[in-house]
Amino acid sequence: MSEKRNNRWFIIIVSGIAAIALIGVPLAASLSGLSQSTPQAASSPSATASPAESQKQLEETARGYQAVLQREPTNQTALRGLVDVRIQQRDIKGAIAPLEKLAELNPTEADYGILLAQAKQQNQDREGAAEAYRKILAAQPGNPKALNGLVALLLEQQRPEAAVGVLQDALKTAEEANKIKPDSVDVTAVQMLLGQVYATQSRFDEAIAIFDKAIERDRQDYRPIVGKALVLQDQGKDAEAKPLFVSAEALAPAQFKDRIKQLAAGKPPAIAAPTVSPGASPAPAAAPEGSPAPATSPKE
Secondary structure (H helix, E strand, O other): OOHHHHHHHHHHHHHOOOOOOOOOOOHHHHHHHHHOOOOOOOOOOOOOOOHHHHHHHHHHHHHHHHHHHHHOOOOHHHHHHHHHHHHHOOOHHHHHHHHHHHHHHOOOOHHHHHHHHHHHHHOOOHHHHHHHHHHHHHHOOOOHHHHHHHHHHHHHOOOHHHHHHHHHHHHHHHHHHHHHOOOOOOHHHHHHHHHHHHHHOOOHHHHHHHHHHHHHHOOOOHHHHHHHHHHHHHOOOHHHHHHHHHHHHHHOOHHHHHHHHHHHOOOOOOOOOOOOOHHHOOOOOOOOOOOOOOOOOOOO
16 A cells, blocks of 8 residues: 555554554653753753753763762662763763663563663664564563564564564464463554554455454454554545444543544554653662762653
8 A cells, every 4th residue: 555554554553552552652762752852960950051061960970870880880770870861961872881781680671671672773773672672572572562662673674574473473472471471471462563564564354364363352452443443444444444443442441542533533643752761660769879869861
């Protein structure tokens, strides 16, 4: 179909709309949002401070964290603080090394790996980003943020078959993964994402089939109903799509109803850039002795 239609599906996938329970924008935009925010000094900067003064204060704060890390390379409060400062400085490349260390120190905390993948992707290291996503998925096969991020990355690289393969593999291993750790893989979410990838390739029959399978799993789940309606809408079958949108809206929680209405009107919501700080999860209890106060980052 048209490039405009494919772009719409790509936006939907990147934003997580209808794929990961319509939870909103995943962390995929967080680094971009933080890097575009106004730099803030770490220790109560003056409201009238000039950009040059703010940058100078941020660099002093960074040097303080680096001094702590020379003595204590695994000090996580300093590592998180350095990441925050580098993002405020719009130095994504400089945030990669401390993020790598945080991901290494917290193998079960996937958000550090997600942020690392995003930083590498923004730094044009797409292979490094893919490796970071795959590392998370090796430990947590159904991690929705990693799946969403890796699929979006592969589509950006014009590798739809690779994206399909990732999702098919996730579905093949889902049953076993859920036996080991119940509900660790949201099968419907993975099916949703696979259906969307099929739709970007105009493989409408396969998309409809996977959405129907997801609907059959749980008829009270509005997500696959939205997905199927979108595919029908793309095929110009508005009369068939309309009752599905209505049904999905009726089943969806209140906070998602407006988004479904937008999709029904052919207007996918724009991707907003949330301001999620790497230091916010988990938050440090206190700064290490000898370090500056932790840098403050914009918060949700």
